[in-house]
Amino acid sequence: MRLIDTHTHLDFPDFDTDRPRLLANAAARGVERMVVLGVYQANFQRVWDLACTDQRLFAALGLHPVYLDQHRPEHLVQLREWLERLRGDTQLCAVGEFGLDYYLEDLDKTRQQDLFEAQLQMACDFELPALLHVRRSHAQVIATLKRYKPVRAGVIHAFAGSYEEA
Numbered sequence: 001m002r003l004i005d006t007h008t009h010l011d012f013p014d015f016d017t018d019r020p021r022l023l024a025n026a027a028a029r030g031v032e033r034m035v036v037l038g039v040y041q042a043n044f045q046r047v048w049d050l051a052c053t054d055q056r057l058f059a060a061l062g063l064h065p066v067y068l069d070q071h072r073p074e075h076l077v078q079l080r081e082w083l084e085r086l087r088g089d090t091q092l093c094a095v096g097e098f099g100l101d102y103y104l105e106d107l108d109k110t111r112q113q114d115l116f117e118a119q120l121q122m123a124c125d126f127e128l129p130a131l132l133h134v135r136r137s138h139a140q141v142i143a144t145l146k147r148y149k150p151v152r153a154g155v156i157h158a159f160a161g162s163y164e165e166a
């Protein structure tokens with residue numbers, strides 16, 4: 001079986017000690033490619049550098065709702081600049097990880113929504129798939145996706161909605 005893992009955080013320092021071994025294990029089990037996702041502005045460079053070291057790794061860049069307090073308005077500007085700079089580079093494969101997290105109650109929903117829509121717009125503008133984090137927010141995500149309709153669709157990871165929502 002040939003597999004692509006569309007959702008990893010292999011750039012995290014947790015993997016610094018055994019990343020090569022982990023990649024070798026994955027390859028031995030048929031995982032031919034992996035996507036490494038951005039979560040906040042400070043890891044974009046790390047994700048990109050990692051994707052550039054190994055042909056099997058592909059980068060996505062985005063601002064994750066769980067890190068809402070770390071995001072600044074200029075980070076959206078910088079995300080767009082990254083996407084512009086890397087436009088057409090095959091090692092960049094998506095916008096992500098972004099989305100809506102209603103499970104953690106202290107994350108402001110309005111700010112999350114603004115961030116979500118700004119990045120959906122980028123997925124549309126750059127014709128990239130969207131890699132989405134969706135927790136207890138399926139109805140709102142569906143309603144928003146109906147308004148944006150990113151041309152290359154995307155992946156909702158750890159999907160926990162109903163058959164109808166899927």
Ligand SMILES: [Zn+2]
Binds near residue numbers: 007009037097
């Ligand atoms: Zn993730």
